[in-house]
Amino acid sequence: MQSKTIVNLYPEIDILLDEPLSKYTHTLTGGPADILAFPKSIKECQDLLDYANDHSLPVTVVGNASNLIVKDGGIRGLTMILTKMNKITSHENLVVADAGAALIDVTKAAQANSLTGVEFAAGIPGSVGGAVYMNAGAYGGEIENVVxxxxxxxxxxxxxxxxxxxxxxxxxxxSVQENHQIVISATFSLETGIAEKIQKQMDHLNALRASKQPLDLPSCGSVFKRPKGYFAGKLIHDSGLQGFQIGGAQVSLKHAGFIVNVDGATATDYLKVIAHVQQTVFNKFGVHLETEVRIIGEDPKSN
Known part of the structure; x- marks a missing residue:
């Protein structure tokens, strides 16, 4: 069996078979990955990619799985989670971070070196690779401004x-989205600042985030992109959808742009809530809410 072969071929790489991805996603949902690998270096990534290419296996790459929904049918082929590739170094005004490093840790490293410009990301729970892939942003800042x-x-x-x-x-x-490339590391160019002021701004933004977002419950972060001329959360709120629930997935009572896992939700519950929100908002306002959250994997097989 191919999956057994890969374990034997690469004993130095942590590889799990038929592993539930609900153990790793921030929603605590998601079906099994046929092969789940945790490479610790670029070479290990390349070895895994060679194996997948040689055996015609589809490849899925995951970072911190914070802005992600994995369908209940799971993921076929090879899935790589890069969180063990997490080195961060700095030199003068540059910070270089591996793809699996937490974006929050990049902001801490920048602050420790009195570098300013990335404070907006102080509370974004994703990885560097995911942040580059999605051009993550918050509070007026975006990755494109610093990478x-x-x-x-x-x-x-x-x-x-x-x-x-x-x-x-x-x-x-x-561009890595349509070119199907895997981010390995990113270089941040920042400005010299004052460590105390940088920390104060990070603390301010984190307090703001905590006051407005349902950080106490599992979620996939902000679900929808901002429609031109509107705010997704306000449209959902004005549609009377806060508290709407299917299974264990609920439109957050604290922030309408979030869907939270309140009671053993499945990914299917999440997708049904998303579809209902999209249809309701479109019926009421004529605005189509496009998902920001990345949705991957296969639907569960029907009995």
Whole structure:
């Protein structure tokens, strides 16, 4: 069996078979990954990608799984979670971080080195790779404002450097999405600041986040993109949908832009709530809410 072969071939890599992804997603939902690997280096990533290419296996890459819904049918082929690739270094005004490093840890490293510009990300729970992939943003800041380049793995397993222009950032967009590239590391270019002021701003934004977002419950973060001329949360609130619930998934009572797991939700519950919110908002306001959350995997098999 292929999955057994990969475990034997790469004993140095942590590899799990038929592993429930609900153990790793921030929603605590998601079906099993056929093969789930945790590479610790670029070489291990390349070894895994070589194996997948040789055996015609689809490859899925996951960071901190914070803005992600994995369907209840799980993921076929090879899934890599990069959180063990988490080194962060700094030199002068640059911070270089591996794809699996927590974005929050990048902000802490920047503050420790009196570097300013990335405070907006102090509470974003994703990984560096996921943040680049989605051009993550909050409180007026976006990754495109601070990332000047990234190392990526191409589908045919070559390491290349992409500069800021090649990353082609847009709203919740980066060129690696359509080019099916894997972010390996990113370089942040920041300004010299005062450590105490930087920390004060980070504390302020974290307090703001805690006061407005349902951080005490499992969620996939902000579910919908901001429609032009509107705010998704306000449209959902004005549609009377706060508290709407299917199964264990509920439109948050604290912030309408979040869907929280209040009682053993499944990914299917989440997707049904999303569809209902989209239809209700469209019927009431004529606005289509596009999902920001990344939805991957297969639907469960019907009995």
């Amino acid at each position: 000047v380049g990234a190392e990526v793995l191409t589908p045919d397993n070559h390491i290349i450097h992409l500069d800021h222009e090649q990353l082609d950032f847009g709203y919740r967009h980066c």
